[in-house]
Amino acid sequence: MFVIRVFKNSHCYQSQSQSLDRVYSWRVLFIMAVFSILKTHAQIRYSVPEEMKKGSLIGNIAHDLGLDVQRLRSGRARIVSGDSTEYVELKTDKGSLVVKERIDREQLCAETTPCSFTFEVILDNPMELHHVTVEILDVNDHSPVFPKDEINLEISESAAPGARFLLGSADDPDVGMNSIQKYVISQNENFILKQHARPSGVKYAEMVLQKALDREQQPLLYLIVTAVDGGNPERSGNMKIKVTVLDTNDNAPVFNQSVYRAIIAENTLKGTFITSVNASDADSGANGLFSYSFGNLKVIGEIFKMNESSGVITLNGVLDYEKAKKYEFDIEAKDQGGLGDSAKVIIDLIDVNDNAPVVSVMSFSSPVAEDAHIGTTIAIFSVKDLDAGDNGHVDCTIDRNSPFKLQSSLRNYYTLVTDAVLDRERVAEYNITITATDSGSPALSSQKTLNLKVSDVNDNPPRFQKSVYTAFVTENNSPGVSIFTLSAKDDDWNQNARISYLLEDSSVGGSPVSSFISVNADSGVVHALRGFDYEQMKSVRVCVKAQDGGSPPLSNNVTLDIIIQDQNDNAPQVLYPVQTGASVVAEIVPRAADVGYLVTKVVAVDVDSGQNAWLSYKLQKAPDRALFEVGLQNGEIRTVRQVTDKDAVKQKLTVVVEDNGQPSRSAVVSINVAVADSFPEVLSEFSDFPHEKQYNDSLTFYLVLALAAVSFLFITCVVVIISVKIYRWRQSRFLYQSNLPVIPYYPPHYADTGVTGTLPHGYNYEVCMTTDSRKSDCKFSTLGGQSVLVVDPSFTQTTQRAMKDNRFFKDPEDCPETVRLHTIK
DSSP states (O other): OEEEEEEEEEEOOSOGGGTTSOEEEEEEEOOOOSSOOOSSEEEEEEEEESSOOTTOEEEEHHHHHTOOHHHHHHTTOEEEEETTGGGEEEETTTTEEEEOSOOOHHHHHTTOSSEEEEEEEEETTTTEEEEEEEEEEOOOOOOOBOSOSEEEEEEETTOOTTOEEEEEOOBOOOOGGGSEEEEEEOOOSSEEEEEEEOTTSOEEEEEEEOSOOOTTTOSEEEEEEEEEEOOSSOOEEEEEEEEEEESSOOOOOEESOSEEEEEEETTOOTTOEEEEOOEEOSOOGGGGOEEEEESOTTTHHHHEEEOTTTOEEEEOSOOOTTTOSEEEEEEEEEETTSOEEEEEEEEEEEOOOOOOOEEEEEEEOOSEETTOOTTOEEEEEEEEOOSOGGGGOEEEEOOTTSSEEEEEEETTEEEEEEOSOOOTTTOSEEEEEEEEEESOSSOOEEEEEEEEEEEOOSOOOOBOSOSEEEEEEESSOOTTOEEEEOOOBOSSOGGGGOOEEEEOOOEETTEEGGGTEEEOTTTOEEEESSOOOTTTOSEEEEEEEEEOSSSSOOEEEEEEEEEEEOOSOSOOEEEESOOOSSSBOEEEEOTTOOTTOEEEEOEEEOSSOGGGGOEEEEETTOOTTOSEEEOTTTOEEEESSOOOTTSOSEEEEEEEEEEOSSSOOEEEEEEEEEEOSSHHHHHHHHTTSOOOOOOOHHHHHHHHHHHHHHHHHHHHTTTTTHHHHHHHHHHHHHHHHTTOOOOOOOOTTTTOOOOOSSSOOEEEEEEEEOGGGGGSOOEEEOOTTSOEEEBOHHHHHHHHHHHHHTOOOSSGGGOSEEEEEEEEO
C-alpha cells in the first residue's frame, strides 16, 4: 500500500493588520511505506491549514496517485463515506482536491491533536479504492481568554515572601505553538509571576509574593496578567487582578493529593457521584475556612458539578464517549484570605454500546441481467460503528437463502456479489437486506435493504399447453370465418415475450396450405380462406410456429388438426330398385304368402356422414288396410297380413327414404307389386301399358320365319321328348287361355320366397328368342329374392305373332339367338 503525505504550512505576515491575508507555500513529501503493495489501493495524507477559503486547493490527487485526469473521468472518481466529507470536493476535470466548506480545526477536533479526517476515493472499471487523510494544521486564529475578566484577591499582610497565589490558566483553543506559551504580569514591587505546566502540557501561572505587603502603605493593588501565545503574529489576553491586603492569614489550604482519578460509564445518569477531593488549612477560625471550585468553568461546569464546601464532584450533564474519551480539569481550594492550592482531576469514560452500526452504500448496480456470471459485483458498501473496542467491531450478513454473498478484502468494506445463477422468470427482483451487527453486549444492529431488479434475457421459447390442437369447422363455411385461436405463453418479459404466429409451409391435396388457412401473426386467430366440402376433404393438418421478439428469436411449433364437420347437404340416393322410364318393374307376391313375407328391399345411400347419413324408410300414404309395410331402418318391404281376394293384383308402393339431418332431405322410389300366383295374371294386369314402339314389316317377317322353324322342330322331336312336349303343351294351353302367347322358361327354385337380404345371390338363365328378337325389348329378372317380370308392350305383340304361327323352339341349341338373363337372388 502506498502512503503519501502532503503537508501544507502557512506563513503569516508580521504585521497584525495584514493577518487576514495569508500566503501559503506548498511542500510535497512522498514517503513510501514498507508494508504490502496493492495495485488498486493507496493511502494519501495531506496537511493543510485551517480556515482556508472555499475552493482552495488541497492537492493534485491525480498526480499524487499516479493517474491521469482521463482515468478519473472514465472511472467516475468520487468521494464516498468518510469522516467530515462535507469539507472537501473532488474536481475530476482537473484531478484536484479542493476545500468545499470552511474548516475550523477547533470545531472539528477541539483539543485533540493531531487533527485530521479521512475519506475514500473510489474509481470504477476497474474498481480502485484509495484512502485519503487530511490533517488540519492549526492557525493562530484565537487569542487566549481567562475564565474571568477580573478577580479579587484578599491577601493578608502577614503573608511571607514566597507565598503563592494561584491565578489559574487562560484558555486558547489553538494548539502547539499557537497555544499559550507564557504569562506576563504588569510591573510591580510585591509580586512576580511563575509559570508551570500540568502533565497534560497546559501552562498556568502563579503569582508569588516577592516583598511583604503593608496594608498601611498600600491597601489595594491593581495588577494585569497577560497570557501570550506563540503565534506569528502573537495573540494575547488580559485579566485584571485586584489585591486587597488583609491581616494575618499566613496558611493556604493544601490538597491531600495532586491528582484525583475516577472512571465512569458514558451512560451514567445525571447527579451520579463521581469522586470527592479533600484539602486542609492549618489556620483556624475564619482564616481556616476555604471553598472548592473548578479552575476553568467554561466547559467543565456544564458537565460536572462540585460542592463548594464538601468537595464532592457529581455528574451535571450527559457524557458521550464518542465525543470525549476522558476529562481533565483543575480544582482549587481557596480560603477567605485568598490563599489556595490546586489539584488535577482526571475522569476516564467507559464506552457503552450505544451506537448501532451504520451501513453506507458506495456503489449499487441495478438492474442486473439474469445471465450474469457468478461473482458479478452488485454493490459496494462500508459499515461504521462509533463505539470502541468490541462495541465497534461489526460483522455483516445477508439472507443465506438468497443467491448472493458478501466478500470483504478491507476492514469494514464489503462487496456484494452473485453466488448462484439468476432466473428472472422465477424471481424478478430481490430485496437484499444487509444486517450489520456489532460485538457489544447487548449487541446492536442495523439493516440496509437493497432492491435489486433482474433484467430479462431471452432464454425461454414460447410454449403451448398442448403439442396438438383440434379445431372443428362445419363444411360450406364462409371464407374468412374464424376457426380457432392459438395461444402460446412466453415466460420472458417485454419484447422477449412478444409472440408472433407464423404458418409453416406444407401442402394439402397438392395445394399449399396457405390457400386454405391463414393465421393472424399477432392474435393467433386461425381463419379459413375458402369454404370446405366434407365429401372432398375430411380434415386439414397445419403446423404453426410461435416465435418471440428476442434477439436471437426463439420459437416453438404446434400442430393444429382442423376437422371438417359434415352438413346435411346431400339427399339420399336409391341404389335399388333401379328406376327406368321405359319399363315397368313389378315385384310378384304369391297370394299364399305368409305374414312377414319379404317382397323386396329398398337400398339407399347418403354420402353425408353421422346422423346426416342415418336413413329411415316409410311408405307414403299407406291405406288403413295396407298389405305391406317397410322397415324403418333396413328398408325391407314385407307383408303385414294375409292376402285376401279383395286385394288388387296390381299394387303400387311409394317409399320415402329420409335422412336424419337438420333439416332432413329425402328421396322417393315407386315399386309395382303384383299379387298373383301365375304370370298370366300378372301380364293381364300390366298389358294395358301403352306401346312405346311400332314394329315394322321386317320384324313381322322374321317372326313368321322363326315360328315356322319352331313348328318344324317340334314335329320332328315329338317322339323323342314326349314328356317335354306334354309339359309345354300344358303350358301353351295355359298361356293360350290367358291370351298371352309367351311360354316362359322357369328355372329351378324360381318361387323360393325364403331368401332375405338387400342384394340376393345371382343366377344365370337362358331364354330362346327368334332371330330378330334383338329388335324387341323383352326382359326377365328375379330381383330381391322374388320373381320379377319386366314386360314391354312391344314384346307382347311379337310373342302373339309367334303363337299364331305355333312356332316355338324346344331346345336352346335351336335358338337363333340365345339371350342370357340374370336373376338376382
